[in-house]
Amino acid sequence: MDISPAPRPVLELRDIVKTYGGVHALDTVSFTLLPGEVHCLAGENGSGKSTLIKIISGVETPDSGVIVVGGERHASMTPASAIAAGVQVIYQDFSLFPNLSVAENIAMPRQRAVGGRFYSARAARPIAQGIVDELGLALDLDADVAALSVADKQLTAICRALVSDAQIIIMDEPTTALTGAEVTALFALVRRLQSRGVSLIFVSHKLDEVLRVSQRLTVLRNGTWVATGAAGDYDRDAIAGLMTGKDIDTSRVVSAVPADAAIALEVKGLGRPGAFADVDLVVRCGEIVGLTGLLGSGRGEIAEAIFGVRPATTGTIAVGGHPVRIQSIPDAVAAGIGYVPEDRLTQGLFLDDSIADNVVAASVTAFAGRARLLDRARMLAFIQSVASRLRIKAPNLSLAVRSLSGGNAQRVVLAKWLMTNPKVLLLNGPTVGVDVGSKSEILEILRTQASAGMGVVVISDDIPELYSACHRVLIVQGGRIVCELAGDAVRVETIEQRIAA
Amino acid sequence: MSTPALRQRRSGLLSRWPGRNNEGYLAALLLLVVAVMSAAAPAFFSLHTFFSVIRGATVPWIFAMGVLLVLVSGGIDVSFPAIAVFSAYSAVALTTARGVDAGLLGNFALAMAIGCLLGLVNGILIARFRLPTLIVTLGTAGFFRGAMITFVGATYIAQLPRSLAEQSTRSVISVNTEAGTTFLHVLVVPVLILTVLIALGLKHTMFGRAAYAIGGDPEAARRVGIPVQRTQVVLYVLVGALAAFGGMVFMIQGQAADPQMLIGIELDTIAAVVLGGASIFGGRGSVLGTVLGVLLVQVINNSLVLVGVPTAWQRATVGLLLLLGVGAQAWAGRRPRRAAPAAVKAPAVKAAA
Numbered sequence A: 001m002d003i004s005p006a007p008r009p010v011l012e013l014r015d016i017v018k019t020y021g022g023v024h025a026l027d028t029v030s031f032t033l034l035p036g037e038v039h040c041l042a043g044e045n046g047s048g049k050s051t052l053i054k055i056i057s058g059v060e061t062p063d064s065g066v067i068v069v070g071g072e073r074h075a076s077m078t079p080a081s082a083i084a085a086g087v088q089v090i091y092q093d094f095s096l097f098p099n100l101s102v103a104e105n106i107a108m109p110r111q112r113a114v115g116g117r118f119y120s121a122r123a124a125r126p127i128a129q130g131i132v133d134e135l136g137l138a139l140d141l142d143a144d145v146a147a148l149s150v151a152d153k154q155l156t157a158i159c160r161a162l163v164s165d166a167q168i169i170i171m172d173e174p175t176t177a178l179t180g181a182e183v184t185a186l187f188a189l190v191r192r193l194q195s196r197g198v199s200l201i202f203v204s205h206k207l208d209e210v211l212r213v214s215q216r217l218t219v220l221r222n223g224t225w226v227a228t229g230a231a232g233d234y235d236r237d238a239i240a241g242l243m244t245g246k247d248i249d250t251s252r253v254v255s256a257v258p259a260d261a262a263i264a265l266e267v268k269g270l271g272r273p274g275a276f277a278d279v280d281l282v283v284r285c286g287e288i289v290g291l292t293g294l295l296g297s298g299r300g301e302i303a304e305a306i307f308g309v310r311p312a313t314t315g316t317i318a319v320g321g322h323p324v325r326i327q328s329i330p331d332a333v334a335a336g337i338g339y340v341p342e343d344r345l346t347q348g349l350f351l352d353d354s355i356a357d358n359v360v361a362a363s364v365t366a367f368a369g370r371a372r373l374l375d376r377a378r379m380l381a382f383i384q385s386v387a388s389r390l391r392i393k394a395p396n397l398s399l400a401v402r403s404l405s406g407g408n409a410q411r412v413v414l415a416k417w418l419m420t421n422p423k424v425l426l427l428n429g430p431t432v433g434v435d436v437g438s439k440s441e442i443l444e445i446l447r448t449q450a451s452a453g454m455g456v457v458v459i460s461d462d463i464p465e466l467y468s469a470c471h472r473v474l475i476v477q478g479g480r481i482v483c484e485l486a487g488d489a490v491r492v493e494t495i496e497q498r499i500a501a
Numbered sequence B: 001m002s003t004p005a006l007r008q009r010r011s012g013l014l015s016r017w018p019g020r021n022n023e024g025y026l027a028a029l030l031l032l033v034v035a036v037m038s039a040a041a042p043a044f045f046s047l048h049t050f051f052s053v054i055r056g057a058t059v060p061w062i063f064a065m066g067v068l069l070v071l072v073s074g075g076i077d078v079s080f081p082a083i084a085v086f087s088a089y090s091a092v093a094l095t096t097a098r099g100v101d102a103g104l105l106g107n108f109a110l111a112m113a114i115g116c117l118l119g120l121v122n123g124i125l126i127a128r129f130r131l132p133t134l135i136v137t138l139g140t141a142g143f144f145r146g147a148m149i150t151f152v153g154a155t156y157i158a159q160l161p162r163s164l165a166e167q168s169t170r171s172v173i174s175v176n177t178e179a180g181t182t183f184l185h186v187l188v189v190p191v192l193i194l195t196v197l198i199a200l201g202l203k204h205t206m207f208g209r210a211a212y213a214i215g216g217d218p219e220a221a222r223r224v225g226i227p228v229q230r231t232q233v234v235l236y237v238l239v240g241a242l243a244a245f246g247g248m249v250f251m252i253q254g255q256a257a258d259p260q261m262l263i264g265i266e267l268d269t270i271a272a273v274v275l276g277g278a279s280i281f282g283g284r285g286s287v288l289g290t291v292l293g294v295l296l297v298q299v300i301n302n303s304l305v306l307v308g309v310p311t312a313w314q315r316a317t318v319g320l321l322l323l324l325g326v327g328a329q330a331w332a333g334r335r336p337r338r339a340a341p342a343a344v345k346a347p348a349v350k351a352a353a
Helices: A049-056 A077-086 A102-113 A121-134 A150-163 A178-193 A207-213 A236-244 A299-306 A329-335 A344-348 A355-360 A376-389 A404-420 A435-450 A463-469 A490-501 B004-011 B023-040 B047-072 B080-098 B103-129 B133-152 B188-204 B206-218 B219-222 B228-254 B265-275 B287-307 B311-334
Strands: A011-020 A022-033 A038-042 A064-069 A072-074 A087-090 A168-172 A199-203 A216-221 A222-231 A263-272 A276-284 A288-292 A314-319 A323-325 A337-340 A423-429 A455-459 A472-477 A482-486 B170-176 B180-184
Touching: A011 A049, A011 A216, A022 A049, A038 A049, A038 A207, A038 A236, A049 A087, A049 A168, A049 A199, A077 A102, A087 A150, A102 A121, A102 A150, A121 A150, A121 A276, A121 A472, A150 A168, A150 A178, A168 B188, A178 A199, A178 A207, A207 A236, A222 A236, A236 A435, A236 B023, A263 A299, A276 A299, A276 A455, A276 A482, A276 B219, A288 A299, A288 A435, A288 A463, A299 A337, A299 A455, A329 A337, A337 A404, A355 A376, A355 A404, A376 A404, A404 A423, A404 A435, A435 A455, A435 A463, A435 B265, A435 B311, A455 A463, A455 B219, A463 A490, A472 A490, A482 A490, B023 B287, B047 B080, B047 B170, B047 B180, B047 B228, B047 B265, B047 B287, B080 B103, B080 B133, B080 B228, B080 B265, B103 B133, B103 B228, B188 B206, B188 B228, B188 B287, B206 B219, B206 B228, B265 B287, B265 B311, B287 B311
Parallel strands: A022 A222, A038 A199, A038 A216, A087 A168, A168 A199, A288 A455, A288 A472, A337 A423, A423 A455
Antiparallel strands: A011 A022, A011 A064, A064 A072, A216 A222, A263 A276, A263 A314, A314 A323, A472 A482, B170 B180
């Protein structure tokens, strides 16, 4: 460890142990947070980051170990004692009250915490206004939080934390739901918080982003401490290696696709007023094509139109050389198109159903035996084989999908569509919220599927991912494909420049 | 609710329209019904009708305050009629069986203590074991009624204790009109006081704000340090006490203690509260809206009687009103949520400070 001895840490965890049913979630983990620093906490899903946060914020009690906050030793925290000690967590879901106004959301918890039995809207407003002005924000204090954008909700949560005298702010995956411009604004705000002497812990998968603002970094793996050091000493690949314990390959691996390979998907003149227009797209068998652009550029709408979610009004689509008419999702499925949606939790999975049921959900009719009854044995054997091929890590396949980590859940969605044996697979943000290890495995699965003859379209923000896996990258702007990069032209910098152009 | 108060004060009364829970529309609807009825039947527009509407609304009004409290906190309670009967009937049965009269305050205190206890049962089941509120209260409702008939009694008590019986005809205002003397019952006074207390409690105490917060997002409430379980338990105890109070008022109005009373009043009450703008999903609702909802249901019921509509159709009408209330909420809920999509909207940061 290379902790400089000078400043006294605002938060120190010593030898924290936490077990759930005999399994070590955290095994003698230590962690220090220095005053005014931004400290990135990195680790794959299941590495113990969330447990560590819960222990700091008092939601969970450690089995052993010591927590020192502001010089005081605690064996464990409660939510109230953590707040009193100046610890505030900005949860991924922000934990705001959608039915209350911004002003009340910001000021009420503090008025409560200082022991007030009464609430005064008149007193709440100047408190909220004060912090909003101090941070130079433009929040409508009278709006219901339910009506705010995701970014504004996050700002509200930050204001609430500051009003409650936060000395330590923990942000759980703060950039997941934000656009590039919003992330930049958030980081500017983070620097302003730092200058106020607030210390921040960032928990994130998006290492590139987090390294932009962090001074130090701690990596956890499988519940154990792996490394702590100055953020500048690590690059993306080094951190990924520490997180996974193996070398993660983010280099470009694309197989050669013969120029005369059969065409898996051909789209001509596709358009829907107000969304996109004149979209021409050819995907050959064995090819992975990337589709990218800013949020709102229409890239997602194009994919949804091809899959019949919101059908196009003009243009033609052909799958495997045969023209198809796609007016609905069943049309697209029948034509041999599979789609992995962006928000897999709400659109792609039945969270409370078992892994096996989810895997088979899109292909169940293929297992009809005699008298249209399900051939269970054949179906289960098939599910087993797909699950092991995709390396879905679960004790058994009858567990609810809700219990899986992000990377595994994404594999279940993939498995569902691979079961249908599609000719064309569209994936919208296939690795959003997935840790680096799972990410490279998912890309490897896509490469394998493509080389088996499938046409794959990846819609993504993640430029290194596009670089790593795509034969060609198409850039969408204002609902039109404005640029196509192929071969050596597919480079991270080039894609970034073209998107911003 | 609270924070828009400043903005409203600034820009005048008109900008408040129609109110945070659409109270304005409800008031307009109420006026419309009154106007139509007055035009159709001139006898309708009289002090007598007004007083009788208030009298008829008194009991649902009290219950509605309780239902509002639980709805705001994200729950629902269908056991309040059972609690009302259990508490009021037991209080009277226990004292009259021993030949004592606990007096007006004594009887009310006894009934409300029993009501608190029964509410505590609901509260503990719901808060401690995190059970769905509808099912818990449905279960306890059946249990309370059955237990009362088994252990307390099932006989119709035609003679209330004197201290209660003499309240039956006591008035706070009485007016002589050509149609005869009409009076406003004395029990509206404590009801109005309770209403004001609940309104203040919901708006200006941390307890009230905690109820709204829990109704908005219970997990978020827990995370900011609100004692969610305790707040829920206290809420259900309060509902129990209000139910007991309503039961006593109902008994006094009916001048008898009937173990079979108050069947089906949950429909009228919940319809009134939902019509009054309280969200069935929790977190929204106001005392003013609830009062308007209660009055609207009562005026409509009253009008139907006056026009000669059969009782069965009155039930159907109240049922329709409930559906209307829920439908209006669903429709209104879909509308403003269509704020600018988060992804496209620029973040709310001004130029760097």
